[in-house]
Amino acid sequence: MSKFKPGGQKEDPEVSTASLPDIIFMLLFFFMVVTVMRESELKIRVSTPQATELTKLQEKSLVNYIHIGRPTKNYQEQYGTSPKIQLGDKISDIEDIPLFLENHKTSVPEKLQFKITTSLKVDSDVTMGIVTDVKEKLRKSGQLKVNYSAKKRTEDL
């Protein structure tokens, strides 16, 4: 062994880590550019009502969201001011609901499909007409588990 170690310890050559931060930053920027935030932009104003008898929704992947509300200022020119339905990231018609539900269903394993819940995020100023229509469509599509999204009420009625 010793014959391979001639006289004195050699200095450990170190890999320079000075450029590591740069590499990481490059990765970070890469991800920042590539990832699309799935949080779809709301084109309608939704402020859910308050309630006390709340249940928390557990698994997000088993929930699909239907937003109902009036278009925000930027979209009023395009969609008017009467209540509209938003599925995913676009304003849709009631007739689009079955397809929307079906699309979500395919992303869920078959065993868990019975657990799918539809969360209705409805603005408190909307009248029941459109909500009733949506509920009827959900019933016709066999999507019976529904959650009326609401915030916790703190003060008394």
Next chain:
Amino acid sequence: MARVRAKDRMKNEVNAGSMADIAFLLLIFFLVTTTILEDSGILVKLPEWSDQPPDDVKLNSRNIYSVLVNANNDLLVRKNPMAVRELREDTKLFITNPNNDPTLADSPTKAIVSLKNDRGTSYKAYMEVYNELRAAYNEIWDEQAQIRYGKNYEDCTKAEQKGIRDDFPLVISEAESTSFGEEG
């Protein structure tokens, strides 16, 4: 052999000092992308859709607790106007009927809460009413759990909860909405 030894000698290690930075970056990345929005609400089970009109079942009117909400968000409970704030206690009284009042429900299992709204009712008013009706049932279940098992309904086992629910079944039936106050 010689090559291996040569490698042994130069103990090259990647500096682990920057691992922390990498971890932080990942952390920040996930913090930014994940939404911590917790969704909560009132869970309901809609009745199945059927094309046939429902059978005309003659129900004793004492067992029906009809709640109507009109387009002005006024409440009509069993033909009498009522404030939302009184609804919870009144519903509980109707379902449990502690004094065997002949105008209130025969028994909790026969009691039916019927909710009807107009297409012009505001969602807020509807939710307030629905919430109170659910609250009435939840309070009854909680009281029963206290009487029977001395604990909250939530802490009961599945079987105990089912026992209570069988005796006080949640029946909120929603009639088809009227359309007097539909907005354009």
